[in-house]
Amino acid sequence: MLRAMIEVTDLVKEYESARAVDGLSFSVEPGQVLGLVGPNGAGKTTTMRCICGVLQPSEGTIRVAGVDLSVDAVSAKRNMSFIPDDPQLFDYLTIAEHLKFYGRVYGVADAETHAAELLRELELTGKEDQLPGTLSRGMKQKVAIACGLLHRPKAVLFDEPLTGLDPVAIRRIKQTIKRLAAAGSAVIISSHLLGLVEEIATHLMLMQNGKKVLHGSLAEVKESIPDLKDGGLEAIFLRATGYEEEPA
Amino acid sequence: MHPALLYLAFRQSAGGLKHRLVRLKQPRYFVPALLAIAYFWLSFGMPGLLSRNTGEATSSRFELYRLFVVPGLAMMMLLGWATAPSRPAPAFTRPEAAQLFVLPLTRRDLVRYRLLRPQMVFVLLGCFFALGALRAPEMSSLYAGIGGFLLLNLASLNAMTAALLANRMKHAGLRGFWLHIPSALLLAVIAVPVAMNFQAMGPIEGGADKWLAPLLTDGLARYTLWPIREIGLVPMATSLSEFGEGLSAVGVLVVAYYVACMLLVAPFEESALELAETTGRKVDAMRSGGGFAALAASRMKKARTTKLKLAPTGPSWRAVLWQTLVAEWRVGPWKLAVGLSGILVLLAAFGERLSHSRATGVFAIGLSAAMGMMLIMMCPRMMATGLHTEMRRLAVWKALPISGYAMLRGKVWAGAILVLVPGVVVLSAAITAALGVAKYDEMVIVLGIFLAAVPLVPALAMMMIGLESAAVLMFPAWLSSMNSEPGFETIGRNLLSLVVRMLGGSLLSIIPGGLFAAIAVVGAMSGQIAPALGTAGLVAAIALVGEMEFVIWLVGKRFDEIDATPE
Known part of the structure; x- marks a missing residue:
């Protein structure tokens, strides 16, 4: 097994009035593309910002390329890149x-x-x-x-990377992300575009209320809800988050 | 410091300067820039022409100025510490926070960069200090320029130290009251010795400096305020030895602040990011033309639903009137103006009783007149949703089934109604004070003036807003660019706008002014001065409103013709 490039252990991020991330643990290995999905306010951006060192975790540890972010942030950041949704x-x-x-x-x-x-x-x-x-x-x-x-970078974090791009650019960025992973980078993509995640992610993590609801390879996630395994991510997302509409 | 940050600070400053110089190729920047330069040249370059300095500046007055530097500097330092608990992080811009915090840079490097970044602005401001010193014969421009530059850096270091200490304290788990302890201590060190020296001013003999000097130099203040006095010597030094003395004090303080900054650094990214985003939102709101009202809106978490009714059918200008009234009352400065006018009423009503002097009444009348004039002059700029801000939504307005006349009419009438509220309060203050001062037979005139002023205030406001709106529509690109990219040229543009408004206002005032004078003279000759003044005011106001309706119609046509993209 490869050593994880991004390792998040028991991450908690508390604000004065709320707990945005609640005991989150996961890892991303070189070559993996992790799709981070979830409804608005699920804690995706907070998680990304904690990993890239902009927010200080209330609890837990984050390691990038084996370097603990709280011990040597500069060295950890040297191996990483964060691309925000709002340039x-x-x-x-x-x-x-x-x-x-x-x-x-x-x-x-x-x-x-x-x-x-x-x-x-x-x-x-x-x-x-x-x-x-x-x-x-x-x-x-x-x-x-x-x-x-x-x-x-050995670890790349994309927050809604395709916002505002034209179809040609979208295609290019998708190719770039795939190439990055193929070259051995660990990639995390936070996006609401489930089609994009399904197309380029190797793994998926669904978050809700700061917690992990589903996590695993795409196949594992689909297997976890057997009656929806042939459906798309959208159906799984709606079921797992409890937003699935009642049948007419 | 990381060389890349040095490169960034230099390139950003140089790029900004180049951008501002290159844009001067466009007339909309070039003409206002020329006007601004002319203004500064006349103000500072030719002291004999415009300067109020007659060459008789006494050393007593200069000494007073030098004394005022001490409370000024103390306030500056205190302000930095007092605001730190609510801004417990270095102030970075949004692009800086978004890009630099994720890069492999140390926090100390980021603090150094933040201190270095505004140096070009400080140099330019130092040059303004040097220019300003040309007006004071006792001052040296060289000392003033260098001193100004150093004091700005000291202010920056002071604010940075305060912010980093507040951040450190927050990291240590301290909240609320505890965060205010440093500023309270500083206040005690500065204010208590001054309070201990305090003596009532009494009649001013030999200049106010004779009263102020002991406050700041006697007793304990001699020691506690000594560093501030020394620092103040730098820009206002009259000899090389004084300058050197002050420079040494500044040097020691700069080193002390810098060391403190480096020692106090703790994780600040989260607070700095929040601060950058909040400030960025405010700057965006202001740049998009909303001014300070947009700041109010950006801070507003909840808004109460209006009780002002709007019928579902009827003339379309009424809808604009409603939209403007609702928005303006919610975020505009009108309520503040009413509150300030209310204070004037209290001063007018109780001032005389408190001071046992007619002087308070005369003062209240003067203040009310000044405030009333200011209200009328400033009302176009007080409008949060005036045409100068609505230009950013020009495409939206043009897409609505509404004529330029209706749109403009709604805006201008709303402005006039809004001015009426604080205007009447100001007038009431003036009348209350006047009735206390006037003799019995003068009271009739006071009443007449009040009756004349009530209809004239909104009519004059309508004229000012109408003229401003006309200017906006005649030169849309000029105004939108000044809002989105303010700079040195804004001074010239404001001068230009003032001149246009004064000229337009003078022309429009000819007929109403003539009517007013004629009716008032007839009334005075027939001995019916109060009703005559009231009638004259009403007739003049109606004439002015008629003229403005015509102007609105003309300018409305221009609105219908202009392209939705003024650039």
Whole structure:
């Protein structure tokens, strides 16, 4: 068995009035793509933000590439990348400058050539000198993805990665994610697009009220509800979360 | 500090500067920028022309200014500590929080970056301090510029230290009252010695500095306020030795703050992210044209349903009037204006009794007049849903089955109705004070002025709002760009807008003004001054409203013609 690239153990995240994540444990191995799904307020984004070090867990441990985030956050983050759903780029840095900055932070020796490859792959070639303000939302999302993948991360966290993208870009991003996994990265995708999760995820975790409701490989998840095993993820999602409509 | 963060700070500043310079190629930025430069040049570059400094500045006045630096700096420091419990994290922007916190960077590096980032702004502000010093013959522009720059950095370090300490305390499990202890201690150190030295001001002999100086330099204050006094010497130094003395104090404090910042660093990402998102939402709301009212809306968790009725059928302008009244009363500054006017009424009613002097009554009249004028001048900008903010929803408005005339009429009339409420309160304050001051035979005139002013206040407000709306529709791209990307040019744009409003207002006032004067003169000659003034006000207001209806009709046509995308 491969050593887990992302390891979450008994994660609890409490806010003053609520418990957003409640004793969550799971791991993602190299090459796996974990689809993180659940209704709004299930705790998906909180979990992602805890893993990427933006939120401090109230309890539990998180390890990325074997490094405990609470002990050495900088080393853990060096192996990881978080791509948010709302790309927040620096107003006055061009795309090329964004990549230069990221390359320097992660210490990527071949940043220039790899950046050019990523820009080509994401169809951003020719836009290197543009400022984010002149780009569409989809373009900004692509820039955020390029920045996040520049250092060839071992663990990648995508929060709603396809928001605002056109069909061509969606296809490219899907290919990119599959390629990342094939190259040995552990990927977590949080999304409401169950079709996307079904298409590219190898594993699935369904969350509700901060807890894990279903978890396993796609096949295992489907097997867990025998009468729906031939149906899509949508039917399983509705059944597991209790939103399934009564038969007419 | 991580070299990548240095690169980021430099590129962001340089990029921002370049962007602002490049946009000057567009007339909508270039013309206001020229006006703003002209304003500053006339204000600071030619002291003899516009400056109020007559060259007779006494050393007593300068000493007073130097003394005022001490409470000013103390307030600045206190403010940083007082606000820290509600902002217990370094203030990052949304892009910074979203990108930097997930990168392999240490928290200390992030704090250093946050301290470094505003340096270009501080340099520019330092230049303004230097310009300002040109107006004071005792001051050195060099000292003022350097001092201003250093004081801004000190303020930044002070706020950062306070925020990091609050964050540390929160991490230690302290909440509520405990978080306010540092600011309370600082307040005690500053305020108690001053309070111990306090003596009533009495008649001012030899200048206010003679009264203020002992408060800040005698007794215990001599020692507790010493560092602040020394720091204040830097921008207002009159000799190299003073400057050096102040510089040493600043240097020691900067090092102390910096060391404290580095020692106090604790996990702050969560609070900083929350702070960045809250601030970002407010900035977005303001940039989209909502101004401070949009801030109020962004903070509002619940809104009470209005009791104002709207009939399902009828003229469409009534719907706009209703929409504007409901929204404005909910988020606009009208309630605040009514509250402030109410304080004036109390001052007018009880001031004389408290002070046993006519001066309070005269003061209340002056204050009411000033506030009334300000209300009329500022009402277009007080509108949270005026046309200058609604331009961002131009496509939505244009898609509705409503004419430009109806839309504009609803907005302008709503503004006039809203001004009427605080306007009448202000007038009541003025009248109350005037009745206390006036002799019996003067009371008739006071009554006449009140009767004239009641219809004129909303009519004048209607004129100001109508003219502002006209300007918005004539130059939509100018205004929308100024809202979304404010900058140095905004000063020039506001000057331009003021000039347009003054000119337009003067032209529109000719007929109503003439009518008012004629009726008032006839009334005065016939000895019926109060009814004459009341009638004159009413007739002038009706004439002005008639003119405005015509202007609204004309400008409404422009609204119907313009493209839904003003850019």
